[in-house]
Amino acid sequence: MSAHDDRTDVDVVIVGAGLSGLTAARELTADGHEVTVLEARDRVGGRLAAHELPDGTVADLGAQWIGVSHDAVMSLVEAFDLELTAQYEDGHDQLVIDGDRLAAADATQALPSQADAELTAAVDELETLTAQLVSNDPSATPQAETLDATTLESWKRDRIDSTVARRAFDAFFQSEFPVETTDISVLYFLTLLDSVGGIERLVGETATTESYRLVGGCQQLAKQLAGEPGDAVRLETPVRAIERSDDSVRVRSDDTQITGSYAIVAVPPAVAGQIEYSPPLPVRRDGLHQRMPMGEVIKFVVAYEDAFWRANGYSGTVVDADGPVRLVADSTPPNGECGVLVGFLTADDAVEWSDRPTNERRECVLSALQDYFGPDAGDTLEYVDCSWSTQPWSRGGYAGNMTPGTLTSYGDARSRPTGRLHWASTETAREWSGYMEGAVRSGKRAAAAIGDRLTE
């Protein structure tokens, strides 16, 4: 433990025991610094959440996929001796559009040729624009102001004429980002594409962002990380106020306050914005907190006796342009004794369905699954779902997204420290923003920046 000022309780106070905050805690602790993590929920993991299936194996109600180039997450998997399993991809995907179920080795190949041509042209243009993006200063990109003033929806309508191709564009978009194309700008979308290394990593047969799952579920990552700092993680302690001084940062919850030489707020911007700051945050920082609303998503997990769809030649992957179910995928545990499908209602559909009773959602989802996979899909062992939009300490999922006009006016505040107060969460990551990988990288970045100062 490094020496810290007598008037401080610890070296670093961390707000949020999600993947970013716990990663920062681990890195700082490993370097000999003392940390306390304050978590509002009664569990660690943030947007990672485990659900035990009837056979005793674990499914993810939150984040679940790991990409082949997710080096930071892979290091944790290795460090904790956890086991990966490859995402099942044999058999045919399905693309549902205007009531037609189209099957192909990959959902993107299932489109009628004219729609496919329109969509390909749009994807090509997005690739060109992404190549022109100035990654470390998006506002310096050619036509940045115009691209940030244009919603992705407007852009799409100007380029794609046919209804089928427009709806396919939305379907593939929402299969990755649970927001409406009306809600983000073209420029912000380009940063998302850039953040994953290009659109080819997201769609088509060469996609590599959803390659693996973690046997036993991803919340293990958080539990393993939280285990290491010892009893330094305090649950059910929502932070209400943060006071900065030249020497320290005081973090207040309802019945406790902890002062650190530094602090890290490791929650999404929309949640960070719920805290009272004194002195007030710089305008660009608070403005960002007001302008990165969370996506909207309901995730469901359905367990069956076995993965019956595989025998029928289906991969389990469905991209549904008609909704309200938007994406389905096989999540059968490799060593388990049941078959599992997971799926998502996204954006406006998630808004519409979040406030309805679970049994209505169950009926809606099982009806859709029977359309995709036949009557066997109605014969379930278990149905469970989670609306992340109604989770108070997430306020939505998978991540916060900047509204049109925000990136050029507030974007440079994204990861910039405010005095002794640093910012983490996947939304602050330039690479893999919105993914577990971005969360881990953001935690490492914040920890490194503070570590450098603590050991100066």
Next chain:
Amino acid sequence: MSAHDDRTDVDVVIVGAGLSGLTAARELTADGHEVTVLEARDRVGGRLAAHELPDGTVADLGAQWIGVSHDAVMSLVEAFDLELTAQYEDGHDQLVIDGDRLAAADATQALPSQADAELTAAVDELETLTAQLVSNDPSATPQAETLDATTLESWKRDRIDSTVARRAFDAFFQSEFPVETTDISVLYFLTLLDSVGGIERLVGETATTESYRLVGGCQQLAKQLAGEPGDAVRLETPVRAIERSDDSVRVRSDDTQITGSYAIVAVPPAVAGQIEYSPPLPVRRDGLHQRMPMGEVIKFVVAYEDAFWRANGYSGTVVDADGPVRLVADSTPPNGECGVLVGFLTADDAVEWSDRPTNERRECVLSALQDYFGPDAGDTLEYVDCSWSTQPWSRGGYAGNMTPGTLTSYGDARSRPTGRLHWASTETAREWSGYMEGAVRSGKRAAAAIGDRLTE
């Protein structure tokens, strides 16, 4: 005082002692109901704030203008026996654009003819579109989805070619709404225009939204309202959490909790979103809280020995397309012994200048005023300003605005109660949203809805 449940402390707990909350308190109290108002600041008034000038008269650092059809505010002015003064409009306005200072009886008449023609056509189209808006259900407007997916900036660029006309459009827009045209949709803008009764009420010689000021300043309205409920207004009591049950609503601050049969949250959506709610709010409500960021504004007040610009034939009104000062107006107290100009830095300019030292802002503003009114404008009695963007319990000004895509997906939650929890603030008003008039009307609406239930 009406009978209330033994387990409740009062009939209605009100969060926020701004104009909407205090109006609701007054109405409920007048009907015999017991209320408690919890206010985070050490003063009442919210976005109304008084500043005493060197001559002892009062200027408004916050909201200051009252329109001729602001009936609800006018009733308060009458009830409290306050004095109105007409906004000074004699002499020439100035329009500054690309370094040229153009003078005319009204700033809108100062444009070169080609730019004027383009702007007039755009205004005409906005009038037509506003007439087509379905006021009580904007999503039912023809082409609502497209209009909500299109930023006002995209719309403008598609219709206005010349740089001068585009910049004039922005200048007139920002003289009323301190946000970038990139940040709102056409549909939302139409609701703002509809809310004031049409664009002709905002621009040109027939504009009637800024007709009067209140002698002694507008915060008097809040002080008078707060005086009436007695000691029912508690200052420096920020609300952290609100718990709803079937019978009551419990409102918690750091060191107290008050239970009412009902509660009204009378703060802007971006501030309401900082409170923890249990059970969690419906998705549409929390989604709205995440999607109505506040505008950005710095208001300055400059006092002189006298209103010297009047003698030079100027009204004091300046609309500056070049910025960073965007709007200036005469605010000389009618019975005072000094001349006063007020003005605004808005949107991106307010973001840029809010985090700089006051003396830099002073220098910037006084330099601009000397450009407009000559060297006498440098000879001040006093300069004072307020960045509303750095005020923690406002988070910006004049009001919150829905981001693109929000109105069609979340708009119907705007004023809909959540069980026993009701919502006020000018942002929830359908008429005069963003104005003091909207705040008062929203308070009356919420009070009436609860009053009906309390006396059932």
